[in-house]
Amino acid sequence: MAQNFDAPSKALLRSEIAEHIAETDKHDNRQALAGEEPLPDDRFFERELSWLKFNRRVLELAEDPDQPLLERANFAAIFASNLEEFFMVRVAGLKRRIDSGIAVTSVTGLSPRQLLKAIGEQAHKLQAEHAQEVKEHILPALAQEHIVLLGWNELSHSEQERLSRYYRQQVFPVLTPLAVDPAHPFPYISGGSLNLAVIVENPSSGKSHFARVKIPDNLNRLVPVDDLTEEEVTEERYGFISMENLIIAHLESLFPGMIIKEAKSFRVTRNEDIDVEEDDAENLLNAMEKELLRRRFGPPIRLEISDTASPFLSQLLANQLRVSDEEVYRLPAPLDMRVLFELQHLDRPDLKYKPFIPTTNRQIATVESSRASDIFRAMREHDILLHHPYDSFSTSVQAFLAQAAADPRVLAIKQTLYRTSSDSPIIDALIDAAHAGKQVMAVVEIKARFDEDANIAWARKLERAGVHVVYGIVGLKTHCKLSLVVRQEGDGLRRYCHVGTGNYNPKTARSYTDLGLLTCDPVVGQDLTRLFNQLSGYAPRSSFHRLLVAPRTVRTGLLERIHREENAARAGKEAWIKIKVNAIVDEKTVDALYRASQAGVKIDIVQRGICTLKPGVPGLSETIRVRSILGRFLEHSRIYAFANSEGPQIGEGPSSGPEVWIGSADLMHRNLDRRVEALVRISSPEQIQELIDYVDLQMADTTVSWHMQADGNYIRHSRDDQGQPLEDSQEALIKSHQRG
Numbered sequence: 001m002a003q004n005f006d007a008p009s010k011a012l013l014r015s016e017i018a019e020h021i022a023e024t025d026k027h028d029n030r031q032a033l034a035g036e037e038p039l040p041d042d043r044f045f046e047r048e049l050s051w052l053k054f055n056r057r058v059l060e061l062a063e064d065p066d067q068p069l070l071e072r073a074n075f076a077a078i079f080a081s082n083l084e085e086f087f088m089v090r091v092a093g094l095k096r097r098i099d100s101g102i103a104v105t106s107v108t109g110l111s112p113r114q115l116l117k118a119i120g121e122q123a124h125k126l127q128a129e130h131a132q133e134v135k136e137h138i139l140p141a142l143a144q145e146h147i148v149l150l151g152w153n154e155l156s157h158s159e160q161e162r163l164s165r166y167y168r169q170q171v172f173p174v175l176t177p178l179a180v181d182p183a184h185p186f187p188y189i190s191g192g193s194l195n196l197a198v199i200v201e202n203p204s205s206g207k208s209h210f211a212r213v214k215i216p217d218n219l220n221r222l223v224p225v226d227d228l229t230e231e232e233v234t235e236e237r238y239g240f241i242s243m244e245n246l247i248i249a250h251l252e253s254l255f256p257g258m259i260i261k262e263a264k265s266f267r268v269t270r271n272e273d274i275d276v277e278e279d280d281a282e283n284l285l286n287a288m289e290k291e292l293l294r295r296r297f298g299p300p301i302r303l304e305i306s307d308t309a310s311p312f313l314s315q316l317l318a319n320q321l322r323v324s325d326e327e328v329y330r331l332p333a334p335l336d337m338r339v340l341f342e343l344q345h346l347d348r349p350d351l352k353y354k355p356f357i358p359t360t361n362r363q364i365a366t367v368e369s370s371r372a373s374d375i376f377r378a379m380r381e382h383d384i385l386l387h388h389p390y391d392s393f394s395t396s397v398q399a400f401l402a403q404a405a406a407d408p409r410v411l412a413i414k415q416t417l418y419r420t421s422s423d424s425p426i427i428d429a430l431i432d433a434a435h436a437g438k439q440v441m442a443v444v445e446i447k448a449r450f451d452e453d454a455n456i457a458w459a460r461k462l463e464r465a466g467v468h469v470v471y472g473i474v475g476l477k478t479h480c481k482l483s484l485v486v487r488q489e490g491d492g493l494r495r496y497c498h499v500g501t502g503n504y505n506p507k508t509a510r511s512y513t514d515l516g517l518l519t520c521d522p523v524v525g526q527d528l529t530r531l532f533n534q535l536s537g538y539a540p541r542s543s544f545h546r547l548l549v550a551p552r553t554v555r556t557g558l559l560e561r562i563h564r565e566e567n568a569a570r571a572g573k574e575a576w577i578k579i580k581v582n583a584i585v586d587e588k589t590v591d592a593l594y595r596a597s598q599a600g601v602k603i604d605i606v607q608r609g610i611c612t613l614k615p616g617v618p619g620l621s622e623t624i625r626v627r628s629i630l631g632r633f634l635e636h637s638r639i640y641a642f643a644n645s646e647g648p649q650i651g652e653g654p655s656s657g658p659e660v661w662i663g664s665a666d667l668m669h670r671n672l673d674r675r676v677e678a679l680v681r682i683s684s685p686e687q688i689q690e691l692i693d694y695v696d697l698q699m700a701d702t703t704v705s706w707h708m709q710a711d712g713n714y715i716r717h718s719r720d721d722q723g724q725p726l727e728d729s730q731e732a733l734i735k736s737h738q739r740g
Helices: 007-028 030-034 047-063 069-100 112-144 157-174 243-248 284-295 311-321 337-345 375-381 397-406 425-435 452-464 522-536 554-570 587-598 669-673 685-699 729-739
Strands: 147-149 178-180 194-201 208-214 222-224 238-242 259-270 300-306 328-331 384-388 410-417 439-444 468-470 481-489 492-500 512-519 547-550 576-581 602-607 624-628 639-642 659-663 675-681 705-708 714-717
Touching (some): 047 112, 047 714, 112 328, 112 337, 194 243, 194 311, 238 243, 259 311, 300 311, 311 328, 375 492, 375 512, 384 685, 397 410, 397 492, 397 512, 410 425, 410 522, 425 452, 439 452, 439 522, 468 522, 492 522, 522 547, 522 675, 554 587, 554 639, 554 669, 587 602, 639 685, 659 685
Parallel strands (some): 147 238, 300 328, 439 468, 576 602, 602 624
Antiparallel strands (some): 178 208, 194 259, 222 238, 384 512, 481 492, 547 675, 576 639, 659 675
16 A cells, blocks of 8 residues: 655654754854855856756767767767756756746856856757767768668659558558648647648648648657568668658648648657645645646747748747747757667667676675575675676666565565666566565655656556555655565574665666665664665654765765865875766765865766866865766766775774765755665775775776866867777776676
8 A cells, every 4th residue: 555644744854854954054064163264156067057068978979980880879869868858857947947936046156047048058059069960970971881861752663652651551540730720729739749840832722821740759750761671672771761751751641632832840848847746745646647747738948940941930830839039949850869769779780889798796696506596695695796787687686686576584575666667577576575475665756757657657556466655755755776675584584685876777777887785784784674664654863874864864974074084184194085976066065075175185076967066176176086987888876985094983984994885876956955865885895995996997097088177178088199099997897797
């Protein structure tokens, strides 16, 4: 049965958040109490503009001739997908705050409207460069490899006949032309859909009319031209025509008797962020379902239209959709470059990365057992540090949960679910465990952006199977990655745990780099038990020993450790900080890193996306280096490492020597204040060194990376002074795991 929220739980949450804010404020007052010189006002970069620089780095991979050609096309599609989400969420949110009058000046001093203008200017430049790269470089390079995007007039007579049959049988029946006239208002244009804007003329009256045709989104947009089974094909060619061009060639079937004057593609991006007032929602699940319906009708924030569209047609669409000139993006066809994802199915291994097969973690693989793998036995022998995708997710985390579901001595399983795959074996394992009579509890985050529908479906399915489904703490997203298995053994109950940096999603586990810890350490088991109780019941004042948990202790715990390194540096002792995250935005943490740098702490940061910190600024951040890694896999793991030369001065922890934490939290406000996140401290000296070496590898001057400059720009380093390629850290890890 799903858990709803009532007044006592809300009151406890408010009390906990108030305590968290008060604790954080102690660190805010540190500067004044110490009498230190104030930090400069211009010490932050604008986060939204920093994100656009990240997507610029993705575009650089699409432009890189050293990348396999189909991978370049894939990066071009990723760029388009990234930018789409950026507009739907970040730009839409900023516009909504401006329109409602609640937007405030950013920490960089830009007013909301100045920021929106700056975003628009950069986005226009990026989209133009992206379109130019695809049109002038990627598509011609694909054509040289016999992968060709063709126009209707470039097809042979037999090809046109075959495609006309396909159109009549598979496409025409699903099309719905929508006219606009006094009896037919301008139709609603759904966000993200590709459409044709058509101007037709009635030959009897001479009057022109507008109509809209939606391109079907349940059919592939790239229609194969070549039938390689035909005998007349002498050279293998992968020819395609876009669905919109196929429809344009047959518009007379939709408007018989009319003259087609113009037909151009366009698409609209809408505000698709969601906003649920949980305190006013008696049932969060029902509230979310209603909000998802509302999201379909969010206001337009971007209009993309073919650059060959007439001024009349462009202005007509802009007026009807109520978008400003700055929100109109005129681009060459094909619009929506996410279509390039469809090329990934081609059987052209010569144009892709070399095949990669994850290996079973060596600590799991070395355990001899009557079972194919006995994860429990391996965990009893030692903590297991997993590094995906190099370590197979299916033979580690997935096998751990499957074994727990099948083991008669397992009494209970508790699990968080933020995002998972459509055919998730994790869900199947939880259902199997419930059917076997085990106590199963799943914390399903139904507010995981753009996975809300799927997670609602999983929640319903789990409930029907008898799983106790809860939705976490009202007001907070549950983003931590946790599994807890309780097993009856000869000497009593033992708790087996997994704490990770990535989602329980077998599909993304093959393309995201993530870390995970499998352990049966009683301290971690006690911590996870308390945290799950906090998520499902009333336990707002739980304390933890090997975990830092947001929103109460992740920021404060990290700040305390940064300050410890600062004090060590001032005392002349070894002091360093190594951080690997997706994003750095939190001002309190950035200021603490600035103070540590001023004290002489050596700080290395590997970040994938946003960074508002300014590295290498004299007198402010001279000892801070920031590198960015993008490549074959999406860098997603989070590591926080400290020299800890003086030993613990904060709670319980290791004696002097490096201290390393991994977990789900980035250095962003949402992670530290509005989500339940968990970091776990690594205890094995070998694993501590492995993680430090990992950060050092990605920071090394001999590794391919982007070096962030003090002005916020990034310079890519991919070759040495002699022009030889630098080491790719992801390829190096593939090789090392295959050897292991």
